[in-house]
Amino acid sequence: MSKKKIDTGKKGGAKSSYELKGRIWVSGQEGTFVGYGRAVLLERIRDCGSISGAAKSMKMSYRHAWRLVDSMNRQAGTPLVETATGGARGGGARLTKAGERAIENFLRLHQRLKEFLREEAGNLTW
Amino acid sequence: MSKKKIDTGKKGGAKSSYELKGRIWVSGQEGTFVGYGRAVLLERIRDCGSISGAAKSMKMSYRHAWRLVDSMNRQAGTPLVETATGGARGGGARLTKAGERAIENFLRLHQRLKEFLREEAGNLTW
DNA sequence: GTTCGTTATTCCTTTTGGTATATTACGCTC
DNA sequence: GAGCGTAATATACCAAAAGGAATAACGAAC
Incomplete structure (x- = not known):
């Protein structure tokens, strides 16, 4: 075990091969309500x-994307995404006001987290 | 879809059924180096x-605990846990100075994250 | 040298989270 | 009403992560 000597400059305090990572999410009645992946999905929608187009653009299966949308809609007091089936181009999906707000709110939060991580990483003596 | 009306007091800004959650970890060459679970495991060790005692106290399989320790030791420049096989009480494990520091550093970080989440949750209009 | 508790390691099964695929419903356009 | 692209949904499959159990190695105490 631990045969490898990899790192250098560990105590300089400046450079390190370690990285501080993190994630945040808003949890609701059934676990995650909005997280980064879900926020991006909303943007793509x-x-x-459409959900299918958004899924494809993220290399995500439609099934998965649909479940995420369904989960968000069920947990939000008012749906974040409105869908239409059938019709001119087969149907589609669009964001509600609440959906727009969700993106905005979460991405701001996500930005703050990034700042937090950057600051804390700077303090790391590791 | 979205048949249920669950929440009340959504725009009061004070009370909400949503909760802001998050986690952080230090990543190394092979993914996670130290996270909350690993820090607690170190404390228990x-x-x-012993690793086995620590695992049992966390209702974690020995196999899993051992792998976590192995992963940490391999990624740290100097091992965080020293083990001994055989001997008086069958062997055992104890922390190195680096292991003690890892706990200390990470738990401080974890504490800061909790403060961050509390503050940000307060700002949430959600 | 036997006993004992722990580390170290292997094999098998289960769980979990996702993809892939297929089918049906829908409603506008033609 | 036929054709279309999408939503909605079910079934099957796949792979990584974790658990459980079993085994060997080890070394002090007796």
Whole structure:
């Protein structure tokens, strides 16, 4: 065990091969309500106009994307995504006001986390 | 979909059924180096004097605990846990100075994260 | 040299989270 | 009403992570 000597400059305090990582999410009645992946998915839905397009653009299966949307809609008091089936282009999905707000709110939070991690990483003597 | 109306007091800004959660970890060459679970495991090893005792106290399989220790030792420049096989009480494990420091450093970080989450949750209008 | 508790390691099974695929429903356009 | 692209949903499959159990190695105490 521990045969390898890998790292250098561990006590300089400046450079280290370690990295401080983290994630945050808003949890609701059934676990995660909004997290980074879900926020990005909402953005893609807004831009693509459909769940399937959004999923494809993220290399995510439609099934998975649909479940995430369903989970968010069920947990939000008011749906974040409105869908239409059938119709001109087969249907589609678009964000509600609440959906727009969710993106905005979460991404701001996510930004703050990034700042937090950057600051704390700077203090690390590791 | 979204048949249920669950929440009340969503715009009061004070009370909400949502909760802001998060986790952080220090990542190394092979993914996670130290996270909360690993830090607690180190504490238990320090207190129990063995990996098996620590695992049992956390209702974790020995196999899993051993792998975590192995992963930490391999990624740290200097091992965090020293083990002995055979001997008076069958062997055991104890923390190195680096192991003690790892606990201390990470738990301080973890504490800061908790403060961060508390503050940010307070700002949530969600 | 036997006993004992722990480390170290292997094999098998279960769980879990995802993809892939297929089917049905839908509603506008033509 | 036929065709289309999408939503909605079920089933099957796959792979990584974890658990459980079993085994060997070890070394002090007796």
